[in-house]
Amino acid sequence: MHFATFILKNLTRRPTRTMLTVLGLAVAIGSTIALLGISDHFERSVTESFERRGIDLVVIPGGQADQLSGKLDEWVADRVQGMKGVTGVSTAIVDVTEMWKRDRKPGEESAPSMQVMVLAWPPDNFAYDTLDILAGRKLQDDDTNSVILGNTQAENLGKTVGNTVTILGKPYTVVGIYKSFNVFETGSVIMNLKVYQKEIGAEGKLTGFSVRVEKGANPDADIEAVRQQILALTDKNGKKVRLTAEPPRLYADNATHLRLTRAMAWVVSLIAVAIGVISMLNTMAMSVLERTQEIGILRAVGWPRGRVIRMVLGEAVFLGLIAAAVGAIGAVAATYLLSFSSRVNGFIEGGIAPRVILEGFGLTVVLGLLGGAYPAFRAARLLPTEAIRHD
Amino acid sequence: MTDHRAEYLIYADGLHKLYPDGKVHALNGVSLGIREAEYVAITGPSGCGKSTLLNVLGALDRPDSGEVYFRGEAVSTRRDLDRFRARQIGFVFQSFFLLPALTARENVQVPMFEGPPLAARDRVKKAEALLELVGMSGRAGHRPAQLSVGERQRVALARALANDPLLLLADEPTGNLDSENADRVLELLTRLQRERRLTLLVVTHSLDVAQKADRVVRMKDGKVVDDDRSR
Numbered sequence: 001m002h003f004a005t006f007i008l009k010n011l012t013r014r015p016t017r018t019m020l021t022v023l024g025l026a027v028a029i030g031s032t033i034a035l036l037g038i039s040d041h042f043e044r045s046v047t048e049s050f051e052r053r054g055i056d057l058v059v060i061p062g063g064q065a066d067q068l069s070g071k072l073d074e075w076v077a078d079r080v081q082g083m084k085g086v087t088g089v090s091t092a093i094v095d096v097t098e099m100w101k102r103d104r105k106p107g108e109e110s111a112p113s114m115q116v117m118v119l120a121w122p123p124d125n126f127a128y129d130t131l132d133i134l135a136g137r138k139l140q141d142d143d144t145n146s147v148i149l150g151n152t153q154a155e156n157l158g159k160t161v162g163n164t165v166t167i168l169g170k171p172y173t174v175v176g177i178y179k180s181f182n183v184f185e186t187g188s189v190i191m192n193l194k195v196y197q198k199e200i201g202a203e204g205k206l207t208g209f210s211v212r213v214e215k216g217a218n219p220d221a222d223i224e225a226v227r228q229q230i231l232a233l234t235d236k237n238g239k240k241v242r243l244t245a246e247p248p249r250l251y252a253d254n255a256t257h258l259r260l261t262r263a264m265a266w267v268v269s270l271i272a273v274a275i276g277v278i279s280m281l282n283t284m285a286m287s288v289l290e291r292t293q294e295i296g297i298l299r300a301v302g303w304p305r306g307r308v309i310r311m312v313l314g315e316a317v318f319l320g321l322i323a324a325a326v327g328a329i330g331a332v333a334a335t336y337l338l339s340f341s342s343r344v345n346g347f348i349e350g351g352i353a354p355r356v357i358l359e360g361f362g363l364t365v366v367l368g369l370l371g372g373a374y375p376a377f378r379a380a381r382l383l384p385t386e387a388i389r390h391d
Numbered sequence: 392m393t394d395h396r397a398e399y400l401i402y403a404d405g406l407h408k409l410y411p412d413g414k415v416h417a418l419n420g421v422s423l424g425i426r427e428a429e430y431v432a433i434t435g436p437s438g439c440g441k442s443t444l445l446n447v448l449g450a451l452d453r454p455d456s457g458e459v460y461f462r463g464e465a466v467s468t469r470r471d472l473d474r475f476r477a478r479q480i481g482f483v484f485q486s487f488f489l490l491p492a493l494t495a496r497e498n499v500q501v502p503m504f505e506g507p508p509l510a511a512r513d514r515v516k517k518a519e520a521l522l523e524l525v526g527m528s529g530r531a532g533h534r535p536a537q538l539s540v541g542e543r544q545r546v547a548l549a550r551a552l553a554n555d556p557l558l559l560l561a562d563e564p565t566g567n568l569d570s571e572n573a574d575r576v577l578e579l580l581t582r583l584q585r586e587r588r589l590t591l592l593v594v595t596h597s598l599d600v601a602q603k604a605d606r607v608v609r610m611k612d613g614k615v616v617d618d619d620r621s622r
Binding site for chain 1: 473477478482488493497500501502504506515553554
């Protein structure tokens, strides 16, 4: 018999209690893995949307934390386009706006609406290169009343090429359906930049733009050189323009909405883990109390305190790892199922990064050690003669 | 003085132990030497200190004063009391105290984790050999709940022998058994003591057990009142 077998046998003594504890912990760990997975996915999606397009710098108004918050003059992008070492600039307004969920019924003044992400791009935006046009075509300069829909959004709305969608109370014809590698974009609507600027009264304004840099032997130095040029940009009065120019990863690290998502995921996860620790503590304390006499025997036959501690902690960690396995499977299944829900399928992608699952397992080991520590030390402190007499 | 103690496998020198109430002496100046391969029975009325003496000799409990010497070495000065218990002493209890989740074969292996290093498969082999020795090889895969009380005590005896101890301490080993099982366990104890040249110290109320011993020590009120070596 191995020591691990001994630990396992102890866990199978009360299968119902073990199973219920595992289930409770699995819910806590599963929630943690799912939340951290979704948060991680948000971050990766944002970073990936820039990196896969070969974007080296993301430029937003200075003092703004992300691309959704501020407005930048369009001429700034034109000036950057002309800078030495810049090979491309992709301008955009990224916004969340109101769209009708369905067409208006006869007699209705309006239809129920929802919030949708709008990507307002000029037709020559190089980001189009990474989109697959599944039906219809991409937008052109003269498309003033047209949009193209991400395939997930099109499915949710039940729209196809030739149908109409209503954005900010105004009808637009769907001229194309596209697919993107980025889950957010599949749930978005793309409009012509000029049209959207006019629609929201922001002519000549952008929320930000992306820059491609010509890179030589030292890419970091090349990117930094362009960044410094951007940061040194002045307006026609010679006044410095307040800009933030960051590589995509740094942008994703600092973006407020991503930081908020990350913080919320961790706060909820820590609450779940705290509940898990208490549940583990309760189970292990009960288990140790019930086995007081047995622990006395183990001490009597020569088991040192350290082995008793290892036994109890081993049981707690083992319980936690089973729960982590169940929780991870549950979390992957839940996000996969959620990705089919029309409410969130433009935001959540099925599957969780292996790194997040490993983090979940690591957290479970900590949970097991914390939850098992007090019962373990209590068990180890028992005096053999008193423990044997315990009834 | 040191030589005198070294004559014995275990020697209790002026042991005192108060009950937790701090008034009544469980042990009141007990001195007792037991030689290797000796079979000693300790008898006396309930509460006379027999089990307390057994616990102190087995390093499960500490005396308030006095000392226990094992092969001439003071036990209280040892830093490895757990290892000492695991490797030198075997315990048999009245209530067997087998672990209910484990089979007989696994129960016998429990002390081996702290015994001389053995591979897992060697622990299994040794446990099976010990179960055969106590006539339980056919029941090795059974859990305690599936065994009779007599069988449980035989498994407990095999467990006590797991690390080949020099000293076997048995506290009322037949106390929970019917006469038939008590006879079998007693016969087994006696045989093992002779065959393996074990030093056996049995606390008992049973006259049968005492009669088989080489020596009977009688206790009363925490003191040794008689030490009959005429056997």
